[in-house]
Amino acid sequence: MxxxxxxxxxxxxxxxxxxxxxxxxxxxxxxxxxxxxxxxxxxxxxxxxxxxxxxxxxxxxxxxxxxxxxxxxxSAYRPPTEPSTLFVWQIxxxxxxxxxxxxxxxxxxxxxxxxCESVTHIKATVAANNEASNLFFATLARDLGAPIRQAPWFDRDVHFKGRYESEYMTAIGPIRLNST
The missing domain is CATH 3.40.630.30 (Gcn5-related N-acetyltransferase (GNAT))
Incomplete structure (x- = not known):
């Protein structure tokens, strides 16, 4: 559109x-x-x-x-080193x-x-205990007919100095918008 x-x-x-x-x-x-x-x-x-x-x-x-x-x-952006990705910052x-x-x-x-016509992946970082966001992205992946993966990304102690929970990189893709 x-x-x-x-x-x-x-x-x-x-x-x-x-x-x-x-x-x-x-x-x-x-x-x-x-x-x-x-x-x-x-x-x-x-x-x-x-x-x-x-x-x-x-x-x-x-x-x-x-x-x-x-x-x-x-709030989202396309990382300069990953132009085929839409990184979701906040919803x-x-x-x-x-x-x-x-x-x-x-x-x-x-x-x-x-x-975003060349975007093939969606990424976001989510804490393991953030049930609402994890469910949202799992449902989004299902609705887009795309696989979803999670991997450790930002560590509670190393990156956040204990102020926040560790976050996992949630990656959805490849996506095909014409399948929605």
Whole structure:
């Protein structure tokens, strides 16, 4: 799909307004910042970092809006050394919109843009005890008909100095978008 606005689905939670997925702009920064604040499991980046993500990385990031309100946020990028990979940094979904397909819609919104036409893999780092994220990525891999692998990546003591749990590189792919 091309363009900034994409009506991909209606939420399955009985709401009548569609969720719209699109690229973020500088005008979405405050809304993204507020949404992340509603997701205590996520680390909050600086406001300036969110501004850079909404502008410099807008092609690979996405917002989900319902009735003009930002209800979902994907921060993602293509690593310079792995241009065929979309690395998912964070996914934030409004608590009232969870389990309605918003997270998957955010990723598909980014993947369906021209800048991601050569993407064949999705990667993210996830702690072993983060059941929600691990289930999300396993379901995404299944829906994309792609294998999923995990391997140790960031160590609790070596990389995080004991402040965070160890994280595993979750890799999905190869993916084929026309199979979704």
């Amino acid at each position: 091309t363009g900034d606005r994409q009506d991909l689905f209606l939420p399955s939670v009985g709401q009548s307004e569609p969720v719209i997925f699109r690229k973020p702009t500088h005008s979405h920064v405050a809304d993204v910042w507020a949404l992340i604040g509603l997701c205590p499991q996520l680390d909050r980046n600086t406001f300036y970092c969110e501004l850079l993500l909404c502008t410099h990385f807008a092609d690979t990031c996405a917002i989900a809006e319902r009735s003009g309100e930002v209800v979902g946020w994907l 934030a979904v409004h608590p009232q919109m969870r389990n309605a397909g918003v997270g998957t819609g955010l990723i598909l919104s980014a993947l369906n843009r021209p800048c």
